[in-house]
Amino acid sequence: MKRHTIFCLIAVAVIFNAGNVYGQGDAQCVNSKCHADMGTKKYVHGPVGAKVCTVCHVPTPDKDHEFTFFAAKEELCLGCHETSRDMMLQEHVHSPVSDGNCTGCHDPHQSDFQYTLKGKAADLCYNCHKTDKFSKEFVHGPVGGGDCNVCHNPHASQNINQLEKAPEELCLSCHVEMTETMGKRHVHPPVKEKCTNCHDPHSNAAQYMLDTNRPQVCFGCHENLAVNPEVEHPPVASGDCSACHNVHATDYPRMLLEPLNELCFTCHEELGELVDNSTHKHGPVQDGDCNACHNPHGSENYRLLKKYFPHDFYMAYNTENYAMCFECHNKDVALDEKTSTLTDFRDGEINLHYLHVNKEVKGRSCKACHQSHATDQEKHIRKSVPYGSVNWDLPVAFTKLEDGGSCVVGCHAPKEYHRK
Ligand code: HEC
Ligand code: HEC
Ligand code: HEC
Ligand code: HEC
Ligand code: HEC
Ligand code: HEC
Ligand code: HEC
Ligand code: HEC
Ligand code: HEC
Ligand code: HEC
Ligand code: HEC
Ligand code: HEC
Ligand code: HEC
Known part of the structure; x- marks a missing residue:
C-alpha cells in the first residue's frame, strides 16, 4: 500500500472515531493515567505515533472498553501493508510469516529497535531458535556479528531456507576470492555441489566451521583412505593432505598443487635432479607419471x-x-x-x-x-x-x-x- 493511502486510512479512522465513546479521538487512550508509555520508545509504529488506536482495536458497540481487531490476525498487518502481501507469494515463506504471526517479530506499537522489532539482530531470531547451533567453538564471521539477515530474508525468498541468494551464489558473494578458485580446471565434486557439504554456515566444532579436523573430515567421505597401509608415505600418514591437494580446486587433475612429477620433486629433490640431468628417462617417468608405479597414499608393497x-x-x-x-x-x-x-x-x-x-x-x-x-x-x-x-x-x-x-x-x- 502506498504511504499516502495509509495516511488517508488513518485520517478516515480519526474522523470515524471522533464521535465515539472516548470523546476526542484516540488521543484519549493515551494520557498520564492510561497507556502512558505508548509512543515513548525510540521507534513508534506509524498509526501509534499518530495516536490512532482504534484503526486496529475496534471498540465493541455498547461494551465499555472492549475491543476486537478490524481483521483476523493474518490480515491485520496486510490490511495496511498491502505490498507485504508479495512475501506470501514467494517460494519459501518463513513459518511465522505464513502463519500471520507478524507480531512474533514486530511489536505492533513501539520498540527500541528499528522496524519496531522485538529484538536486535540475532537476538530477535534467538527468541524462537535455540542458540546451540550458532555458538559452537568456531563461529562464522557474520553469525558472530549477529547478522542473520545478510544471508536470510526474515520474511521469505525464492530460495530454500529463505536465503537471500541461491545457495550456489551465496558464499561466493562474500568470498569473492573463491570465484577464481571455482574457475579452475579441476574442482572437487562436493565443492562444486555446495559449500555446506563441508562447512556449516553458522558454527561448528572445528576450524573453518568443519565437523572435524583434517584429515578426518576427508575420511568422512573417503573411507578407504583411512585404512593404514603397510608402507606409509610420511606426508599422508601425518594427515597433511594439503601437502599435495588443494581441497577446493586447482588446475591439475586430482586437485594436485602442481603437475604430478613436479609435486613429488618438491620433496624428493635429489631424485628430481637425477631425472632432470639424465639423458634416458624411463617411459612413465618421461611422461611425469610417478603414479604408474607408486601409490602416493601408501601401499602394501615396498617403496x-x-x-x-x-x-x-x-x-x-x-x-x-x-x-x-x-x-x-x-x-x-x-x-x-x-x-x-x-x-x-x-x-x-x-x-x-x-x-x-x-x-x-x-x-x-x-x-x-x-x-x-x-x-x-x-x-x-x-x-x-x-x-x-x-x-x-x-x-x-x-x-x-x-x-x-x-x-x-x-x-x-x-x-x-x-x-x-
Ligand atoms: C497496527 C495495529 C495496532 C494499533 C494501531 C494499535 N494496536 Fe494495540 N495491539 C495490536 C495488536 C496486534 C495487539 C496484540 C499484541 C500481540 O499479540 O502481541 C495489541 C495489543 C494491545 C494491548 C494489549 C496488551 C499488549 O500490549 O499486548 C493494548 C493495551 C493495546 N494494544 C493498546 C493500544 C493502544 C493504546 C493503541 C493506540 C495508542 C494501540 N494499541 C494501537 C495492534 C495495534
Ligand atoms: C492502519 C494501518 C496499519 C496497520 C494495520 C499496520 N501498519 Fe505498519 N505502518 C503503518 C504506517 C502508516 C506506517 C508508517 C509509514 C511507513 O513507514 O511506511 C507503518 C510502518 C510499519 C513498519 C515500519 C516500516 C518502515 O519501512 O520503516 C513496520 C515494520 C510495520 N509497519 C509493521 C506492521 C505490522 C507487523 C503490522 C501488524 C501488526 C502493521 N504494521 C499494521 C500502518 C499500518
Ligand atoms: C521472523 C521475524 C519477522 C516476522 C515474523 C515478520 N517480520 Fe517484518 N521484518 C523483520 C525484520 C528483521 C525486518 C527488518 C528487515 C531488514 O533489516 O531488512 C522486517 C521488516 C519489515 C518491514 C519494513 C521493511 C520492509 O521490508 O518493507 C515491514 C513492512 C514488515 N517487516 C512487515 C511484516 C509483516 C506484514 C509481517 C507479517 C506478515 C512481518 N513483517 C513478519 C522480521 C520479521
Ligand atoms: C516467532 C518465532 C520465530 C522467530 C522470531 C524467528 N523464527 Fe525462524 N522459524 C520459526 C519457526 C516456527 C520455523 C519452522 C520450524 C523450524 O524449522 O524450526 C522457523 C524456521 C526458520 C528457518 C528454516 C526455514 C526452512 O525452510 O526450513 C530459517 C532459515 C529461519 N527460521 C531463520 C530465522 C531467522 C534468520 C530469524 C531472525 C531474523 C528467525 N528465523 C526468527 C520461528 C521463528
Ligand atoms: C553466511 C550465511 C548465513 C548466515 C549469516 C546465517 N545463516 Fe542460517 N543458513 C545458511 C545456510 C546456507 C543454510 C542452509 C544450511 C544447509 O544447507 O545445510 C542456513 C540454514 C538455517 C536454518 C535452517 C536449517 C537448520 O540448520 O536448521 C536456520 C534456522 C537458520 N539458518 C538460522 C539462522 C540464524 C538464526 C542466523 C543468525 C544467528 C543465521 N541463520 C545466519 C546461511 C546463513
Ligand atoms: C555476508 C558475507 C559472507 C557470506 C555470505 C559468507 N561468508 Fe564466510 N566469512 C565471512 C566473514 C566476514 C568471515 C570472517 C573473515 C575472516 O575471518 O577472514 C568469513 C569466514 C569464513 C570461513 C573461515 C575463514 C577463515 O580463514 O577462518 C569459512 C570457511 C567461510 N567463511 C565459509 C563460508 C561459506 C561456506 C559460506 C556460504 C554458506 C560463507 N562463508 C558465506 C563472510 C561471509
Ligand atoms: C570437501 C569439503 C569442502 C567443501 C565442499 C568446501 N570446503 Fe572450504 N575448506 C575445506 C577445508 C578442509 C578447509 C581448510 C583449509 C585447507 O585444508 O586448505 C577449507 C577452507 C575454506 C576457507 C578458509 C581458508 C581458505 O582457503 O581461504 C574458505 C573461505 C572456504 N573454505 C570457503 C569455501 C567455499 C566458499 C566453498 C564452496 C564454494 C567451500 N569452502 C567448500 C573443505 C571444504
Ligand atoms: C562431503 C564428502 C567429501 C569430503 C568431506 C571430501 N571429499 Fe574428496 N571427493 C568427494 C567426492 C564425491 C569425490 C568424487 C568421487 C570420487 O573420486 O570418489 C571426491 C574426489 C576427491 C579427489 C579426486 C578428484 C578428482 O579429480 O577425481 C580428491 C583428490 C579428493 N576428493 C580429496 C579430498 C580431500 C583431501 C578431502 C579432505 C580435505 C576430501 N576430499 C573430502 C567427496 C568428499
Ligand atoms: C604426497 C602427496 C599426497 C598426499 C599427502 C595426499 N595425496 Fe591424495 N593423491 C595424491 C596423488 C598423486 C593422487 C592421484 C592418484 C592417481 O591419480 O592415481 C591422489 C589422489 C587422491 C584421491 C582420488 C582417489 C584416489 O584414491 O586416487 C583422493 C580421494 C585423495 N587423493 C585424498 C587424499 C587425502 C584424504 C589425503 C590426506 C589423508 C591425501 N589424499 C594426501 C597425492 C597425495
Ligand atoms: C610433502 C613432501 C613429500 C611429497 C610432496 C612427496 N613425498 Fe614421497 N616421501 C616424503 C618423505 C618425508 C618420505 C620419507 C623419507 C624419504 O624416503 O625421503 C617419502 C618417501 C617416499 C617413498 C619411499 C617410501 C618408503 O617407505 O620406502 C616413495 C616411493 C615416495 N616418497 C614417492 C613419492 C611420490 C611418487 C610422490 C609424488 C606423488 C611423493 N613421494 C611426494 C615426502 C614427500
Ligand atoms: C644382469 C643385468 C640385467 C638384469 C638383472 C636384468 N636386465 Fe633387463 N636388460 C639388461 C640388458 C643389458 C638389456 C639390453 C639388451 C639389449 O638390448 O642389448 C636389458 C634389456 C631389458 C629390456 C628390454 C627388452 C629386452 O628384453 O631386450 C627389458 C624390458 C628388461 N631388460 C627388463 C628387465 C626386467 C624386468 C628385469 C628383472 C626381472 C631385468 N631386465 C633384469 C640387463 C639386465
Ligand atoms: C607403467 C609401465 C611401465 C612399467 C611398470 C615399467 N616400465 Fe619399463 N618401460 C616402459 C616404457 C613405456 C618403456 C619404453 C620407453 C623407454 O625406453 O623408457 C620402457 C622401457 C624399459 C626399458 C628399455 C627397453 C628398450 O627396449 O629400450 C627397460 C630396460 C625397462 N623399461 C625396464 C623396466 C623395469 C626393470 C621395470 C620394473 C622396475 C619396468 N621397466 C617397469 C614402461 C614401463
Ligand atoms: C616404472 C616404475 C616407476 C616409476 C614410473 C617411478 N618409480 Fe619411483 N621407484 C620405482 C621402484 C621399482 C623403486 C624401488 C627402487 C629400489 O628398490 O631401489 C622406486 C623408488 C622410489 C623412491 C625411493 C627412493 C629411491 O630413489 O629409490 C622414490 C622417492 C621414488 N621412487 C619416487 C618416484 C617419483 C617422484 C616418480 C615420478 C617422477 C617415480 N618414482 C616414478 C619405480 C618407479
Whole structure:
C-alpha cells in the first residue's frame, strides 16, 4: 500500500472515531493515567505515533472498553501493508510469516529497535531458535556479528531456507576470492555441489566451521583412505593432505598443487635432479607419471609400489617377484634358458636375463642392472649399483653394440654379448 493511502486510512479512522465513546479521538487512550508509555520508545509504529488506536482495536458497540481487531490476525498487518502481501507469494515463506504471526517479530506499537522489532539482530531470531547451533567453538564471521539477515530474508525468498541468494551464489558473494578458485580446471565434486557439504554456515566444532579436523573430515567421505597401509608415505600418514591437494580446486587433475612429477620433486629433490640431468628417462617417468608405479597414499608393497617388487637384491626366481615391471613388459624375459625372441639380452640363443635372474638361489633383481627412474646409459642400465652392507657404489659401464652389448662391471671381467 502506498504511504499516502495509509495516511488517508488513518485520517478516515480519526474522523470515524471522533464521535465515539472516548470523546476526542484516540488521543484519549493515551494520557498520564492510561497507556502512558505508548509512543515513548525510540521507534513508534506509524498509526501509534499518530495516536490512532482504534484503526486496529475496534471498540465493541455498547461494551465499555472492549475491543476486537478490524481483521483476523493474518490480515491485520496486510490490511495496511498491502505490498507485504508479495512475501506470501514467494517460494519459501518463513513459518511465522505464513502463519500471520507478524507480531512474533514486530511489536505492533513501539520498540527500541528499528522496524519496531522485538529484538536486535540475532537476538530477535534467538527468541524462537535455540542458540546451540550458532555458538559452537568456531563461529562464522557474520553469525558472530549477529547478522542473520545478510544471508536470510526474515520474511521469505525464492530460495530454500529463505536465503537471500541461491545457495550456489551465496558464499561466493562474500568470498569473492573463491570465484577464481571455482574457475579452475579441476574442482572437487562436493565443492562444486555446495559449500555446506563441508562447512556449516553458522558454527561448528572445528576450524573453518568443519565437523572435524583434517584429515578426518576427508575420511568422512573417503573411507578407504583411512585404512593404514603397510608402507606409509610420511606426508599422508601425518594427515597433511594439503601437502599435495588443494581441497577446493586447482588446475591439475586430482586437485594436485602442481603437475604430478613436479609435486613429488618438491620433496624428493635429489631424485628430481637425477631425472632432470639424465639423458634416458624411463617411459612413465618421461611422461611425469610417478603414479604408474607408486601409490602416493601408501601401499602394501615396498617403496609404495603398486605391485610387488622385491626389496632384496638376490632371491630365488619367481615371475611374481617382478609383477611391478611385468605390468608393462613381457613377463617371460627371464623364463627360458634359450631363446631367440623373448629378449635382446642374449648371447646367440643364451638368454642372459635367464642367466642372471632365473636362479634357485641368488637370482638377481632387475635393479641390479636397471634404474627405474632415469640414467645416462642405454636400455636404462644404471651407472652404478650400491653393493653390500657398506653400500659400495659398484660401477656399471654398458655400451650398446650393433647386435648386442658390452658390460664393464665390478662383478666379473668385461664381457660382450652378440645376438648373431
Ligand atoms: C497496527 C495495529 C495496532 C494499533 C494501531 C494499535 N494496536 Fe494495540 N495491539 C495490536 C495488536 C496486534 C495487539 C496484540 C499484541 C500481540 O499479540 O502481541 C495489541 C495489543 C494491545 C494491548 C494489549 C496488551 C499488549 O500490549 O499486548 C493494548 C493495551 C493495546 N494494544 C493498546 C493500544 C493502544 C493504546 C493503541 C493506540 C495508542 C494501540 N494499541 C494501537 C495492534 C495495534
Ligand atoms: C492502519 C494501518 C496499519 C496497520 C494495520 C499496520 N501498519 Fe505498519 N505502518 C503503518 C504506517 C502508516 C506506517 C508508517 C509509514 C511507513 O513507514 O511506511 C507503518 C510502518 C510499519 C513498519 C515500519 C516500516 C518502515 O519501512 O520503516 C513496520 C515494520 C510495520 N509497519 C509493521 C506492521 C505490522 C507487523 C503490522 C501488524 C501488526 C502493521 N504494521 C499494521 C500502518 C499500518
Ligand atoms: C521472523 C521475524 C519477522 C516476522 C515474523 C515478520 N517480520 Fe517484518 N521484518 C523483520 C525484520 C528483521 C525486518 C527488518 C528487515 C531488514 O533489516 O531488512 C522486517 C521488516 C519489515 C518491514 C519494513 C521493511 C520492509 O521490508 O518493507 C515491514 C513492512 C514488515 N517487516 C512487515 C511484516 C509483516 C506484514 C509481517 C507479517 C506478515 C512481518 N513483517 C513478519 C522480521 C520479521
Ligand atoms: C516467532 C518465532 C520465530 C522467530 C522470531 C524467528 N523464527 Fe525462524 N522459524 C520459526 C519457526 C516456527 C520455523 C519452522 C520450524 C523450524 O524449522 O524450526 C522457523 C524456521 C526458520 C528457518 C528454516 C526455514 C526452512 O525452510 O526450513 C530459517 C532459515 C529461519 N527460521 C531463520 C530465522 C531467522 C534468520 C530469524 C531472525 C531474523 C528467525 N528465523 C526468527 C520461528 C521463528
Ligand atoms: C553466511 C550465511 C548465513 C548466515 C549469516 C546465517 N545463516 Fe542460517 N543458513 C545458511 C545456510 C546456507 C543454510 C542452509 C544450511 C544447509 O544447507 O545445510 C542456513 C540454514 C538455517 C536454518 C535452517 C536449517 C537448520 O540448520 O536448521 C536456520 C534456522 C537458520 N539458518 C538460522 C539462522 C540464524 C538464526 C542466523 C543468525 C544467528 C543465521 N541463520 C545466519 C546461511 C546463513
Ligand atoms: C555476508 C558475507 C559472507 C557470506 C555470505 C559468507 N561468508 Fe564466510 N566469512 C565471512 C566473514 C566476514 C568471515 C570472517 C573473515 C575472516 O575471518 O577472514 C568469513 C569466514 C569464513 C570461513 C573461515 C575463514 C577463515 O580463514 O577462518 C569459512 C570457511 C567461510 N567463511 C565459509 C563460508 C561459506 C561456506 C559460506 C556460504 C554458506 C560463507 N562463508 C558465506 C563472510 C561471509
Ligand atoms: C570437501 C569439503 C569442502 C567443501 C565442499 C568446501 N570446503 Fe572450504 N575448506 C575445506 C577445508 C578442509 C578447509 C581448510 C583449509 C585447507 O585444508 O586448505 C577449507 C577452507 C575454506 C576457507 C578458509 C581458508 C581458505 O582457503 O581461504 C574458505 C573461505 C572456504 N573454505 C570457503 C569455501 C567455499 C566458499 C566453498 C564452496 C564454494 C567451500 N569452502 C567448500 C573443505 C571444504
Ligand atoms: C562431503 C564428502 C567429501 C569430503 C568431506 C571430501 N571429499 Fe574428496 N571427493 C568427494 C567426492 C564425491 C569425490 C568424487 C568421487 C570420487 O573420486 O570418489 C571426491 C574426489 C576427491 C579427489 C579426486 C578428484 C578428482 O579429480 O577425481 C580428491 C583428490 C579428493 N576428493 C580429496 C579430498 C580431500 C583431501 C578431502 C579432505 C580435505 C576430501 N576430499 C573430502 C567427496 C568428499
Ligand atoms: C604426497 C602427496 C599426497 C598426499 C599427502 C595426499 N595425496 Fe591424495 N593423491 C595424491 C596423488 C598423486 C593422487 C592421484 C592418484 C592417481 O591419480 O592415481 C591422489 C589422489 C587422491 C584421491 C582420488 C582417489 C584416489 O584414491 O586416487 C583422493 C580421494 C585423495 N587423493 C585424498 C587424499 C587425502 C584424504 C589425503 C590426506 C589423508 C591425501 N589424499 C594426501 C597425492 C597425495
Ligand atoms: C610433502 C613432501 C613429500 C611429497 C610432496 C612427496 N613425498 Fe614421497 N616421501 C616424503 C618423505 C618425508 C618420505 C620419507 C623419507 C624419504 O624416503 O625421503 C617419502 C618417501 C617416499 C617413498 C619411499 C617410501 C618408503 O617407505 O620406502 C616413495 C616411493 C615416495 N616418497 C614417492 C613419492 C611420490 C611418487 C610422490 C609424488 C606423488 C611423493 N613421494 C611426494 C615426502 C614427500
Ligand atoms: C616404472 C616404475 C616407476 C616409476 C614410473 C617411478 N618409480 Fe619411483 N621407484 C620405482 C621402484 C621399482 C623403486 C624401488 C627402487 C629400489 O628398490 O631401489 C622406486 C623408488 C622410489 C623412491 C625411493 C627412493 C629411491 O630413489 O629409490 C622414490 C622417492 C621414488 N621412487 C619416487 C618416484 C617419483 C617422484 C616418480 C615420478 C617422477 C617415480 N618414482 C616414478 C619405480 C618407479
Ligand atoms: C607403467 C609401465 C611401465 C612399467 C611398470 C615399467 N616400465 Fe619399463 N618401460 C616402459 C616404457 C613405456 C618403456 C619404453 C620407453 C623407454 O625406453 O623408457 C620402457 C622401457 C624399459 C626399458 C628399455 C627397453 C628398450 O627396449 O629400450 C627397460 C630396460 C625397462 N623399461 C625396464 C623396466 C623395469 C626393470 C621395470 C620394473 C622396475 C619396468 N621397466 C617397469 C614402461 C614401463
Ligand atoms: C644382469 C643385468 C640385467 C638384469 C638383472 C636384468 N636386465 Fe633387463 N636388460 C639388461 C640388458 C643389458 C638389456 C639390453 C639388451 C639389449 O638390448 O642389448 C636389458 C634389456 C631389458 C629390456 C628390454 C627388452 C629386452 O628384453 O631386450 C627389458 C624390458 C628388461 N631388460 C627388463 C628387465 C626386467 C624386468 C628385469 C628383472 C626381472 C631385468 N631386465 C633384469 C640387463 C639386465
